Amino acid sequence: MSVPLEHVLLLSVAIFAIGLACALFRRKFLFILLGVEIMLNAAGLALVAGSAVWRNPEGQVFWMLLAAIAAAEVAVGLSLLIHLHRRRHSGDVDELRSLRG
Amino acid sequence: MDWVLALIPLLPLLGSLAIVLGGRRLPAAAPGIIATVSVAASAAVALLLLPHAAGEGIRSRLFVWLSSEGFAAPFGLVLDPLSAPMAAMVTVVSALIHLYAAGYMREDPGRVRFFALFNLFVFAMLIIVLADNLALLFLGWEGVGFCSYALIGFWFREPKNAAAGQKAFLVTRVGDVFLLVAVLWLLSRLGTTDIVAINAAAPSLPAAGATAVGVLLLLGAAGKSAQLPLMTWLPDAMAGPTPVSALIHAATMVTAGAYLLCRLNPLLSQSPAAAAAVAAVGALTALYAALCALFQREIKRVLAYSTMSQVGYMLLAAGAGAVGASLFHLIVHAFFKALLFMAAGVIIHRFGGENDITRMGGLRREQRALFYLFVAGALCLAGAPLTGGFFSKDAILLSVLERGGGFYRLLFGVAIATALITAVYTFRLLYLVFLGERRSPPPAHPHAIGRSMMVPLWPLAALGLLGGLGNLPGGGWLDGWLAPVAQPPPPASHAAEWALAAAAALMVLAGWALAHRRYRGAAAAAETGLARAFRLGLFADEVVRAALVRPFHALARFSRDWVDDRIIDGGLRGAARGFGGIGAWLSRLANGSLLRYRTALGLGLLGLLAFAVAVVWRP
């Protein structure tokens, strides 16, 4: 490879970190979902890089499955967002306190 | 043929089982009859086998009871010259007392329990008598202890009775521990609990060890035989029904200690120090108990202390090495003491449940037969010449005197003095109960004394009076019979024998005279301080209470309040509180806030990633 694997992985980690920060430190539910998407994408990048280095299709296969999972998760997450928005008229996470048993 | 020997203890055991299993369904008199018949059958077997017990005797090994590496304790019985007369006495006297009890307990609602226990007791006692090894003997030892506890506290609904039973059990238990230590030590040293083997191997023991074992055996015997210092239970044990007192606390259990010391006499005599200790304990107890008996008010307590005193004589003889004399006195004493106790039961009945002798009197006129019977017993107890008691006590005194040495001469003096006091308290009892005017009104509804209660008294009187024939001085039959298992008594000069007999007779007459002067007409005068001290057994109970019971209670209280409550419970409570606190602190993590959960999720994720990196890190 003309670019060392370490660099690609470093990029992947950086993307993941940004995504994690977005998910942890934003107050709107939407941004949590966006953060998750970014993290998933970072993982996919690392997977494909591994596939390239070890010349194995499995990394890319997994990326496909991962993309499908991300899609499913986004669907449910967004409908959850809609549901919450209808109930409380705000997408604010701070309001959500009743998840206790 | 040897299984016949096993019948002797087994018949009463079967009787007990039969009573337990079927007692309730059978008619009211059945338990008493079954019990009496089984013991009587056992007595018949014992008497029939008596001639076969000479010399080597009969042995019977039924099965191996305990067995482990290098040690085996069989269920083995032996009928030899020592155990045969003892077994015969135990069974015959038991049978007579059972007959008495059948009448005495006829209407008691607990008679099934009573007779079952009574028979069980006889079984256990016979095990002690007939066992050929100390392990089996210990089984019987514990058995009589338990039965005694159950029978003393028979009317347990009255707290006093239950307490008396408990006291008996606990005090004798102390003695039992010493006996157990002795048995175990012998086992570890000699590798066996077989009595014959132990006696044979006795010379091989070191002097210190022999003395230690001897002292331990003495303490064990002292517990069961109510000798100093473990005697406090016997006077209180009179709370049980009269047949119990007659059987257990006159004829059988209290003599088990003396019997044990006779059985192991070769071992005991290896240590002159231990033997001397035995003799000393016996003599001192005899003196102490006689003095206490002199000042008792309750008739059965007089007899209880009297028993303690007479058993002291038996121990004195055993310590002096005179097994024959000890056994002789044991057997004769059983006869007349059982008689006296059973008569006391009738007497108490006659006075409507009153047992304070200062309130009795004048019974001679009402109950002539009872009077004669009691006189017979009293004469034996006092050692009046030509009675069985006279010869047996004389044999003991002679053997102590002939033992030689200043120490034994001192004990002889104690024994002679005790004989005098014995005479005094015996005649005191006679005068206060039977002679003079009746000091309390007759009971409103006197129960008729069942014939079954009076019948056994006659043979016992006869045996007591004539028992002297069993071992006349100067080579008696019993001494000859015991020759294979016991040392023969030292030969004494005729002059010494006659002098001693005269001295003993003198004591009896002097005692009678003193009692006559003091107690003839009046009832007891006001009690002096000294008299009260003796009546209370020289405050032995108080000494035990202060020295043992109070510290024990204090320790128990301390354990409860400090160790149990504060340390253990407090520790547990503290631990529980700690856990509760941790739980409460942790539960703050789950307060329902999505924000908090999100943060936790993120932190956990980072942690996992860090861990994964650390695992695969290869610098």
Next chain:
Amino acid sequence: MHPVAFWIFAVTTLAALLLCVTRQNAVHAVLYLLGALLAVAAILFGLGAPLIAAWQVLVYAGAILVLFLFVIMTLAPVAPSQPRRMRALLGPGAIGAGILAGMVALVLLEPSDERGLTDYLLPPAELGRALFADAWIGVEAVSFLLLIAVVGAYWLGRREGDPEEPR
């Protein structure tokens, strides 16, 4: 691919993402994310996964992000804003410039046959075979998951008064 091209795309991605996560306006954030995903797609292409790169643009950027936009618009319709200052276009402009530069670098630098970061290239046919022959169980599982997601999304998203399940 020349490392320079890679680095241009990488920097673009990070810049776009940083801008994405710091926006207040949800639509802006989504659009910046779109840009980032495009840059990542180029890198994926360079890593010898052309189908993956196409997938990234079509599905990830094209479907998922569009879904985001739909939901944002549904919940809080954005009023048409006033004409904006030119300064506001700095961010998107930079991202777009970055992508463009990367593309240029991709083509112009090292115009050899080797166009990727690696010489490993997985044709779509091979990927398909690997996916449906070897990893078919994953495919089945994920399809099931999608079914569940559909049902769940429908259920969560219904309004009051929507028809309930038939009894």
